[in-house]
Amino acid sequence: MRAKSSAPRRGSDARGGLPRLSGRTVAACASAIALVSVAACGSSSDSPSSDKPQTANVTAVKAALAPYTAPPTAFPVSEPLAQRLAGGKKFVYLQCSTPICAAVGLFVQQAVGGIGGTYTVVNAGSTAQTAQAAASSANALKPDAVILGAIDPALFGGGLKKLSQDGAKLVSLQVAKDVKPYGITFNYLGQDLSQRNGKLLADWVIARKGAEADAVLYTLPALDISAPLQKAFQAEMKANCPSCKVRAVPVDVATIGTTAPRTIVTDLQGHRSTNTAVFVSLSAAGGLPASLKAAGLSVTTVGFGPTAGNLQDIKDGKLTAALNIDFPVSTWTAVDAAARLLGGAQPTASEQAGVVPEQFLEQKDITFDPTRGWSAFPDYAPRFAKLWLTP
Known part of the structure; x- marks a missing residue:
């Protein structure tokens, strides 16, 4: 089996090359590249009735x-810049409040x-x-380019449009809406990635549990x-396993790293039949293994965008799996897109298509140092230096 970055690819080693980050820092921006906007949420149930056959389309999932089950080898950018970017261009990063945005x-x-x-971060x-x-x-800094990740552009009022009108190129990461009205020049990894990840997480649950799946999805309504x-x-759960039980429970993003584990444990104690906990961002499971152990609970766990701490828990057998985006490569790709815009060109076809390396990681896959995070391309x-014509 092979992994995917939106196009088929074969295996590759993933070792080293990343800076050490704290467990709360590396996550979902989801890319992050994760990114904040107020989205609809709620709790739902999709329980089977007694007369439904207990079936699951395991072969299809x-x-x-x-x-997505082995490392990718298709690097998402292959075209070099037409010419090297002039030195000293001012880049500003508008950073949201989540740990993944810091990563x-x-x-x-x-x-x-x-x-x-030159780089400036503005919180x-x-x-x-x-x-x-x-x-x-940010506007007072007179930037050439502005990067923002998964934060709802509506929060900025007319601020982003003012930046654009004053000449800055704006690149967003994984914003789930039309960004043009806000003055954003290019959105890398839009809603399609989140939709694909939702399907893949459902497929993973069905492949692991079959018709016996009883899953809870812990959502983060504040994340786009x-x-x-x-x-x-x-x-996807309904389409491929109509007899499976599914419910959704919202978690306050502000409680990640503090009281989120208690919220999750309390929910699981009230739903003893649940056998799989799924996370919109696995960062919400930080500290959860200890809380589960103390409560005498055991469930299969999987989620998108793990932190370094989550990766260590997977390596130690305390969490089950993660669907991981290549945060270093996706972030550098966003900067690549900004550089092309500054040079008068457009982002590459693969950037516009949202190509990004992703892989499911289980215990057997954590052969790297979890504190350095994961990249399918340690080099x-x-x-990028070769593509950017830099020494």
């Missing part, structure tokens, strides 16, 4: 999963340095007030990725 910021800084630009928080203040601060992922997850920096 295993076929759908196959491209993405480190990779943005790394990429900007690699392309010869955008998670409210309209903080976001609009951040846009104003949450609503489309939830919708796709529930639809991503020299790869």
Whole structure:
């Protein structure tokens, strides 16, 4: 079986090359590249009636999963810049309040340095007030390019459009809406990625549990990725396992790393038949293994965008699996797209198509140092240097 970055590819080693990050720092931006907007949420149930046959289309879901179960080898960018970007271009990163946004910021800084630009981070928080203040601060810096990840552009009011009108190129990561009205020049990894991930997580549950699946999806309504992922997850579960039980429970993003494990354990104690816990962002499972053990609970776990701590828990057998996006490569790709826009060109066809390396990681796959995170391409920096015509 092979892994996928939106196109079929074969195996590759993934070792080293990434900066050490804390367990709360590396996650979902989901890419992140994760990114904040208020999305619809709620709790739902899709329980089978007693007269429904207990069936699951396991063969179909295993076929759908196959491209994502081994490391990718298709690097998402292959075309070099037409000419090297002039040195000293000002890049500003509008950083949301989640740990994954901080992780993405480190990779943005790394990429900007690699392309010869200057980097400034401006904290955008998670409210309209903080976001609009951040846009104003960013505009005062007179940036050439602005990167923002998975934060709802509506929070910025007219701030992003003002940046665009003043000449900045704006690149967003995984925003699940039409970004043009907000002045954003290009959105890399839009709603399609969240929808695909929702389907893949559902397929993983069905492949693992069959018709006996009794799953809960822990959503994060404040994240832009949450609503489309939830919708796709529930639809795929219904399509391929109509007898499976599915419900959704929202988790406050502000409780990640604090009280989220208690919320999850309390929910599982009230639903003893649940055998699989699925996470819109696996970062919400930080600290969960200890809480499960203390409560005498055992469930299969899987989620998108693991932190370094989540990866360590998977390696130790305390969490089951993660659907991981290649955060370093996806973030550097966003900077690549910004550089092309600054040079008067358009993002590459693969960037516009949302090509990105992804893989399901289980215990057997964590052969790298979890504190450094995961990349299918540990040599991503020299790869981009060649594309950017830098020494």
